[in-house]
Amino acid sequence: MAEATLKIFRGTAERSEYQTFSVPTYQGMVVLDAVHDIQAGQAPDLAVRWNCKAGKCGSCGAEVNGNPRLLCMTRMDQYPAGQPIVVEPMRRFPLIRDLVCDVSWNYEVNKRIKPLAPKPREADGTYRMQQYDIDRVQEFHKCIECFLCQDVCHVMRDHGKYDFAGPRFMVRLAALAMHPLDTVDRLRDLRDAQGIGYCNITKCCTEVCPESISITDNAIIPLKERVAGEFYDPLAWIWRALRGKKADTRNPVH
Amino acid sequence: MSDTTTSYPARLDFLETQRQDNWWVAPLATGVGLFAFIVYATWGAFVGDHYQAGPYLSPFYSPLFLVDWWPLSPAFLILWVPGGFRFTCYYYRKAYYRAFVLSPPACSVGARPQRYNGERAILLFQNLHRYFLYPALALVVILWIDAIEAFFFSDGFGIGVGTIVLVINAYCLMSFTFGCNSLRHLVGGNVDCYSCVKFGQQRFKAWKVVTFFNKNHMRWAWISLFWVGFTDLYIRLVSMGVITDLRII
Ligand code: SF4
Ligand code: SF4
Ligand code: FES
Ligand code: FES
Numbered sequence: 001m002a003e004a005t006l007k008i009f010r011g012t013a014e015r016s017e018y019q020t021f022s023v024p025t026y027q028g029m030v031v032l033d034a035v036h037d038i039q040a041g042q043a044p045d046l047a048v049r050w051n052c053k054a055g056k057c058g059s060c061g062a063e064v065n066g067n068p069r070l071l072c073m074t075r076m077d078q079y080p081a082g083q084p085i086v087v088e089p090m091r092r093f094p095l096i097r098d099l100v101c102d103v104s105w106n107y108e109v110n111k112r113i114k115p116l117a118p119k120p121r122e123a124d125g126t127y128r129m130q131q132y133d134i135d136r137v138q139e140f141h142k143c144i145e146c147f148l149c150q151d152v153c154h155v156m157r158d159h160g161k162y163d164f165a166g167p168r169f170m171v172r173l174a175a176l177a178m179h180p181l182d183t184v185d186r187l188r189d190l191r192d193a194q195g196i197g198y199c200n201i202t203k204c205c206t207e208v209c210p211e212s213i214s215i216t217d218n219a220i221i222p223l224k225e226r227v228a229g230e231f232y233d234p235l236a237w238i239w240r241a242l243r244g245k246k247a248d249t250r251n252p253v254h
Numbered sequence: 255m256s257d258t259t260t261s262y263p264a265r266l267d268f269l270e271t272q273r274q275d276n277w278w279v280a281p282l283a284t285g286v287g288l289f290a291f292i293v294y295a296t297w298g299a300f301v302g303d304h305y306q307a308g309p310y311l312s313p314f315y316s317p318l319f320l321v322d323w324w325p326l327s328p329a330f331l332i333l334w335v336p337g338g339f340r341f342t343c344y345y346y347r348k349a350y351y352r353a354f355v356l357s358p359p360a361c362s363v364g365a366r367p368q369r370y371n372g373e374r375a376i377l378l379f380q381n382l383h384r385y386f387l388y389p390a391l392a393l394v395v396i397l398w399i400d401a402i403e404a405f406f407f408s409d410g411f412g413i414g415v416g417t418i419v420l421v422i423n424a425y426c427l428m429s430f431t432f433g434c435n436s437l438r439h440l441v442g443g444n445v446d447c448y449s450c451v452k453f454g455q456q457r458f459k460a461w462k463v464v465t466f467f468n469k470n471h472m473r474w475a476w477i478s479l480f481w482v483g484f485t486d487l488y489i490r491l492v493s494m495g496v497i498t499d500l501r502i503i
Contacts, residue, residue, distance in 0.1 A: 013264075063362070066273035068362065086272050088272065091264045092264075130448070130449040132448055132455070133448050152361050154357060154358040157266075157362075158266070158358060159368075179446065180446060180447035180449070195374070197371075197372050198370075198371070198373075200347065200357065200372050201344055201351075201373075202348050202352055202358060203348055204361035207361050208361065216348075217435070217468065217469075217471075221435045222435075222439060224381075225384075225436060225444070228381040228383075228384065232381040233384065
């Protein structure tokens with residue numbers, strides 16, 4: 001039976017090491033299977049977070065050969081035989097132990113986003129939307145909050161700019177901004193509190209998203225365009241002034 | 255079996271990575287491609303000669319402004335439009351931030367250490383992209399006119415290899431321009447509720463058309479970049495007499 005070698009990160013932020021394990025492989029095996037086999041036979045105290053093993057709960061994010069991935073959706077046979085597969089926790093977040101890190105920062109960022117505030121219901125007590133009103137937004141609701149995009153984004157990962165909310169929340173903000181019923185203006189927050197300007201649209205978030213959400217093209221760039229229209233486009237100011245729109249939220253370039 | 259490290263190096267050093275694939279190929283190829291084009295285009299614009307051959311006009315020089323007060327090559331009167339449009343294009347920004355600025359060189363590869371501000375400080379000027387879009391749209395029309403004019407030789411209607419080269423050039427630049435993210439915003443991206451605004455359905459349809467081109471914006475960026483350079487070179491070589499333009503009809 002063929003064997004695979006895994007080099008797995010073990011330990012805490014203070015003391016750590018890479019441990020190498022060999023496991024028999026079988027058809028259809030994913031990296032999470034290998035980690036479970038190691039847990040079952042060789043290292044019962046190996047910490048790994050997982051839940052659904054179906055790519056839907058978003059718990060099992062880690063870095064495999066340097067790339068942020070869901071362990072349960074990463075097939076072993078895509079890696080060259082004979083070379084160790086390196087498995088590490090997501091680097092962006094504080095480490096708890098082994099492959100598990102503390103992603104609670106994300107929940108704090110999320111709380112600071114103004115929630116949906118729908119416009120009043122119509123006379124018959126309902127809301128009405130057309131399918132083509134929500135076509136754009138549906139993609140964003142596929143997000144499983146695995147935070148792999150947050151992990152890979154160089155703004156936080158390499159430059160330590162934690163006043164950037166990160167791609168996952170750009171996705172949420174885009175869903176809110178393009179929601180046909182919503183009434184809240186979040187553009188100033190987007191620029192200031194969520195720091196959209198930090199993103200330099202280099203698309204690593206899009207590359208790692210296991211739900212294949214076009215984060216950069218469909219969420220971030222449209223939001224950047226809206227922020228540009230609000231704060232950095234003199235022609236748009238004039239246009240809005242002529243039409244008597246949104247004078248209260250207009251702001252000069254700073 | 256274990257190799258001991260003392261603490262977990264959460265942040266990677268410059269160019270450090272655990273990736274085992276050839277991650278450097280893409281930024282290197284991008285950098286070489288962009289550099290080669292910039293060198294050729296700058297030279298081609300400076301020369302100020304051999305930009306016309308029969309009914310063909312090089313796209314570097316179109317529309318052609320021949321004015322007395324301008325001391326340099328006429329190309330510079332027009333090249334700021336496609337130049338600025340591409341420089342501030344969201345795709346090209348990604349390309350050169352990765353290839354030249356190295357922030358980041360590739361995903362999960364350590365970025366170049368720097369005082370990183372993203373597009374918040376000096377790079378705020380990138381927001382001017384939409385202002386380059388407007389003349390770039392006019393340029394699409396002008397390049398189609400050039401392509402049509404390339405059918406009319408001194409001896410009447412005809413088709414030469416150059417005609418086909420110019421038609422392809424207009425098509426490529428149109429496909430690149432129609433996929434622009436600022437255009438996508440302008441035609442319908444800025445609407446929150448299509449069924450609530452005037453012409454909402456039409457705007458949604460327009461948005462879908464731009465989205466169709468936008469999906470391949472990177473591909474069109476490269477194809478059109480290569481082809482516009484090739485078009486100039488072709489017309490240049492015909493004009494210099496190095497090659498002869500084959501008449502098909
Ligand atoms: S595109 Fe923007 S948000 Fe996405 S990884 Fe790059 S810098 Fe971060
Ligand atoms: S946007 Fe994609 S990568 Fe980011 S948290 Fe959601 S599913 Fe994960
Ligand atoms: S275990 Fe649920 S996504 Fe991997
Ligand atoms: S985004 Fe590429 S041309 Fe506008």
